[in-house]
Amino acid sequence: MAMTIEQIANNLGVSITTVKLVYNGKADKYRISKKTQSRVLDFIEEHGITVNQTARNLKLKKTNTLGLVIPRITNIFFSSLIECLEKECNKSGFQLVTASSYSRDDKEMEATRNLIERGVDGLFIVPNSKKQQKDTIKKYANKPIIFLDRDFQIENQSTIITDNYQGFLEITDQILAKQVSEIYVMSGDCHLPSIRSRLQGFTDSYKNHNLEPVPNWLHAVTNSTFEDGYNGMQSLFDELKRIPESIVFSSLPILEGALHFIKSQKGTIPTSVIIGTFDDHTMLEFLPNSVISAKQDAVGIAKNACALIEKKINSKEKTHAKLIIPATLISRN
Structure with missing residues (x-):
């Protein structure tokens, strides 16, 4: 059965801080001996470790989750976009949480609010209307948001669309x-x-x-x-x-x-x-x-969207970009 950081520290006779530093890969920076690092890591490998994620999130003010609001998952492009965004988010250490708006303003706002309340670090939104996009911007002005697929020509917002x-x-x-x-x-x-x-x-x-x-x-x-x-x-x-x-x-x-x-x-x-x-x-x-x-280039949209939202999350300055991704023409028969 996995142990808490406190239990691991008690079993090894080291401080809680030492276990945290080793577990988070910061042991060398704080000059913790290789012997102690090995003891801690071997113990974790044998017994496992459980972290109070809620407490960790509160302390770091970060959940490593991103939200995505799309009209319908049954649309093949949006389902492809979900998969590509998940892969890109995972590469950067984020988990993607997806919700559908069913092309309704009220459902889009409900989905956005629920994701915000769950503490997502940022949002990707396919907006249903210009009015709804403006409402979202007004209510969540300090939350990093990238708008996808539709450009309602609202200034000072980041948008990524297909040509x-x-x-x-x-x-x-x-x-x-x-x-x-x-x-x-x-x-x-x-x-x-x-x-x-x-x-x-x-x-x-x-x-x-x-x-x-x-x-x-x-x-x-x-x-x-x-x-x-x-x-x-x-x-x-x-x-x-x-x-x-x-x-x-x-x-x-x-x-x-x-x-x-x-x-x-x-x-x-x-x-x-x-x-x-x-x-x-x-x-x-x-x-x-x-x-x-x-x-449509779902991979290209996802790569650009993830890079841009990471920049928004990590930067104190508000950065905005409008990107247009080319589509590829395919002729059959």
């Missing part, structure tokens, strides 16, 4: 190069700056080619879920009385729902349909269609 504009522009460029007569876009969360940037990339691609999109090219759905994609595709099908020649989706969950609807109507996915999507997944390899996707 949404360029990603969607390049998807549209590649599809137009195939001499298609039409491209429809199905997008959720059209109020978000990330989505607005993607849609701007779409229209600018048409302008660059001296072309005009078809009327009613944007088929907006409420959120970015499987259900939104299924219902949105059903609505577009009812409107056109056919499957479009080419369609671009703002996220993978919407694409997944749309494909399920098409299969329910046709029995299969027509291979002639050209598909574009933001975000990428290896399952897209199994589609026989021409598929162009913009893969």
